[in-house]
Amino acid sequence: MHDIRSLRDDPAPFDAALARRGLEPQSAHLIALDDARRAAIAAAQDAQTRRNELSKGIGQAKAQKDEARAAALMAQVAALKEALPALEADEAHAAAALDAALAALPNRPAADVPDGADENDNVVVHSRGTPPHFAFAAREHDAIGPALGLDFETGVALAGARFTLVRGHAARLQRALGQFMLDRLTRQHGYEEVCPPLLVRDEAVFGTGQLPKFAEDLFRTTDGRWLIPTAEVSLTNIVREAILPEGELPLRFAALTPCFRSEAGAAGRDTRGYIRQHQFDKVEMVSIVAPDASEAEHERMTACAEGVLDALELPYRRMLLCAGDMGFSAARTYDLEVWLPGQARYREISSCSICTDFQARRMNARYRVEGEKAPRFVHTLNGSGLAVGRTLVAVLENYQQEDGSVAVPSALQPYMGGLNRLEPAR
Template identity: 85%
Template sequence: MHDIRLIRDDPAAFDAAMARRGAPAVADTLVALDRRRREVTTEAQTAQARRNEASKAIGAAKAQKDEATAAALMAEVATLKQRLPELEAEEARLGADLDAQLAALPNVPAADVPDGADEDDNLLVHERGTRPDFAFTPREHDAIGPALGLDFETGVAIAGARFTLVRGHAARLQRALGQFMLDRLTREHGYEEVAPPLLVRDEAVFGTGQLPKFAEDLFRTTDGRWLIPTAEVSLTNIVREQILSHDVLPLRFAALTPCFRSEAGAAGRDTRGYIRQHQFEKVEMVSIVPPEASEEEHERMTACAEGVLDALGLAYRRMKLCTGDMGFTAARTYDLEVWLPGQARYREISSCSTCTDFQARRMNARYRPEGEKATRFVHTLNGSGLAVGRTLVAVLENYQQAEGSVAVPDVLQPYLGGLNRLEPR
């Protein structure tokens, strides 16, 4: 959500920022709507004050037996009594219209975000790790996985397309990955572990920006709740409608949860394998910080996600997303893309975004700076640490052996009872 006062102060700058996101110029429309709303508010306040004043004057006129003045005042009060609800209704309508238009606009991109239309215009920040060198032609995960427990056919038979039954070695490896990620974030980086609700209300999904624009990407239950597309929704809303003291910040939360996405905008993409599922697991990081700390926190969060990839011995690269490829709520996003030798390409495995105060305004999440009476909006950040299913894919492809087994990365072996190799069934 945007601050209409900032748009009033510099409408040209706001339109320029929206143009970078591919959004139309709307500042003049918003300013005019806000001006009319404020005019109606002033008129309603003036009318209410006059009504109170006239009501008192009626008694004084009657005390002086000035019936003509009393009658005129009573007529005026009656007119104002009729007009006030009309003004209040118009004020509410204009306010709702303004809020709806503001809520439909994406966040302002940070100055260092490259302009561009899509992923082809993203900027490489760095590459890390060593790609494995195979003495054989590496296979993709959907060829390796079935012998280890990735049962694509049964998943589809049970639940339909984009569902997979994970069993045996693959299930154990997936569990190990999620627990390793969560342990690393909580033990080494100070994130507080959270087991959040998987079903949330409208206001929670609105607060993190999925509603109203992206409702088709979500699953809704019959009682009107939403299955979370990521734990970002639940974790960020922990501070909804709160005024935090400065000394509790930063807050850092991490959760390992199932996630649910309809993938409405991904028709025809990644229909094979385990890359793009309706149900998947992810370790999510969320940070709540004062504005002056958000730049540093974005780098810190991204480095935490990179540390997981480093520990797993996976080659990856960091990309800074261009304006046309960023998510709706992000001011800047780093994508981490892991090397998949079977596909001979990098694939996204984590996105880490700073949302500045965009989500906080939607949630009314504030803090009181030390020594100040006024409150300010916090800054929120979120990132994957990592997508568990995609990490499973990366381990299968990068640690595959010629005979079909998969070596277990050293850091995962304690989670698998010391097992160092997964043998096909």
């Protein structure tokens, strides 16, 4: 959510920032809505003030035995009392119209975010690791996985397209990956482990920016709750409506959860295999920080995600997303893309975003500096540490052997009971 007061003070930079996301100028329309809101507030306040003044006059008139004047004043008070509900409704309607217009607009890109329309305009920040060279033709995960327990056919039979039953070696490897990621984040990087709700209310999904614009990307239950598309929703809303002492910051949360996405805009994309599913596991990181710490926190969070890939010895690169490719709430996003030998290309495995105070304003999440009366909005950040299913895909493809087996990365072997190789079912 944007601050209408700062927008009014300097509308040109606001329009210029959103133009980088491909939007037409918005400030004139927003200021007009705010003018209407202010006018409605003033009208209601003036009516209430006039009513109070007239009420005092009634007492004075009666004290002076001027019944005619008292009766006239009472009639005016009654008329104002009758008019006030409509004036207050106008005020509420004007405020709701402004809030709806502000809520529909994405965050402004940070100054160092490159211009561009889509993923083709993203910028490589750095690359790590060397893609493996095989003495045989590398296979994709959907060719390797079925013999190890990626049961695509049964998943579809049970639930439909974009669902997979994971069993045997693949299930054990997926569990090991999630545990390994969560342990790294909590033991080495100080994140607090959280087991959050998987079902949330409207206000939680609004707070992180999925509602109202992206409802079609979500699954909703019959009682009106939403299945989380990412644990970012639950974790970030921990501080909803809170005023935190500055000394409590930063807060860092991590969770391993199932995530649920309708993939409404992904028709025809990644229809094979385990890359794009309606249900998948992900380890999520969320940080709540003071504004002057958010830039450093973004680098720290991204480095934490990179550390998982380094430990698994998976080749990857960091991408700085262009303005046109960022998510709705992000001011800057780094994507980590892992090398998949079977596809001979890099694929996204993590996104780490700084959201400035955009989500905090939607959640009314604030902190108080000691000695200051007015609280300030926190900054929020979120990142994948990592997407577990895509990491499973990366391990299968990068550690594949010619005979169909898959070597287990050394970092995962303690989580696999010392197993160093997954043998395919014959």
